[in-house]
Amino acid sequence: MEKLDQETLDVLEKRMEEVRMLHEQYFLGFRRRPPDQERTSITYLIRRLANQTTPNFAVRFRFTQLQSKFNSYMQYWNRILQQIEAGTYKRDLFKAKLHSGELNQEKGDEAKPRPAEKSDSGLPGDRVESLYQEFVKARQSLNQSTDAITREKIAATLQKQLPALKEKYKGKKVDFKVVVENGQAKLKAVAK
Numbered sequence: 001m002e003k004l005d006q007e008t009l010d011v012l013e014k015r016m017e018e019v020r021m022l023h024e025q026y027f028l029g030f031r032r033r034p035p036d037q038e039r040t041s042i043t044y045l046i047r048r049l050a051n052q053t054t055p056n057f058a059v060r061f062r063f064t065q066l067q068s069k070f071n072s073y074m075q076y077w078n079r080i081l082q083q084i085e086a087g088t089y090k091r092d093l094f095k096a097k098l099h100s101g102e103l104n105q106e107k108g109d110e111a112k113p114r115p116a117e118k119s120d121s122g123l124p125g126d127r128v129e130s131l132y133q134e135f136v137k138a139r140q141s142l143n144q145s146t147d148a149i150t151r152e153k154i155a156a157t158l159q160k161q162l163p164a165l166k167e168k169y170k171g172k173k174v175d176f177k178v179v180v181e182n183g184q185a186k187l188k189a190v191a192k
Contacts, residue, residue: 002045004052009062012049015042016070023077027091034081046070128155131187134178138185157187165189
């Protein structure tokens with residue numbers, strides 16, 4: 001059984017730091033599994049040391065600090081593990097975007113120009129956004145309600161129409177523009 005002294009606390013602190021680094025490696029994706037065994041062994045060591053008494057106040061104070069530090073780590077690790085399970089962990093979202101090609105890998109200090117993101121409609125995301133803004137402005141200028149209009153509905157409408165239009169205008173690029181016909185704002189396809 002370990003004695004509660006400075007040497008034991010040095011070993012405990014070193015092991016805590018190692019487990020902290022292993023958790024960070026897991027959270028970054030360098031390890032496939034969380035370091036549960038290492039974490040459990042430290043928990044047991046802390047429990048064994050907590051049951052011992054020592055006349056040295058400095059040793060007891062340092063042990064209490066290490067115990068508090070480990071408890072803080074445990075809360076942090078548990079929170080991150082819950083976020084990973086729920087799919088809301090920011091680093092995981094970053095990795096998912098990276099693997100799907102949404103993020104560019106930078107070479108040196110220069111970033112490659114990123115191609116426009118495609119929305120579900122097949123048009124670049126910024127194009128869908130500009131069509132949405134133009135459509136809302138056109139409806140507002142005609143004093144028509146814009147409450148039911150959303151970016152998602154515009155994108156869905158474009159997505160529904162685009163395959164038929166590409167078939168109709170084979171080999172040509174299909175775009176859309178906002179027009180006002182008979183007092184109504186409409187999205188009109190344009191072949192280029």
